[in-house]
Amino acid sequence: MVKRTSFEGDSCPIARSLEAIGDWWSLLIIREALFGLRRFGEFQNKLGMAKNILSVRLRSLVDHGILTTAPASDGSAYQEYVLTPKGRGTFPILVALRQWSEEFDDHPEEIATVLVDREKGRPVKKLEMRAEDGRLLSPAETMLKPRPAPRRRSA
16 A cells, blocks of 8 residues: 655645545545444445445544544444544535535536525525625635744743
8 A cells, every 4th residue: 555645744734634634535434424423333334435444534533633432322332433623623624525516516417415504494505715804705816925923922
């Protein structure tokens, strides 16, 4: 197996994020956890993953603080995988990926589901990037600038 490059410690926040959630299996596990799956067998059945691959991905997600393990809620000897706040924070990322696919997929009619607001049953609006003053921003209207150096505390 080819060892991939680690982005841990990279100065780019996108590369750093990919270190934790950058493979498709991890994103699919997180998707299922967001929709309520918690047990190894549930993930394995839903995703059809080989058990060894699922084990490695779950361990990585736990190690990166995206999932945590907890005793099974039914009191059995099993453990469950529970999203942490960091894991729940991936929700907008998955929605953005979904909406991108819905817009640009070659066969959008094959997409079997629509993301809706649970209370109203209406489709979720497309995510938008907005300035602090509320203006809608395009990529051309954004830029990267150096982060200010942290202030040193005087003794």
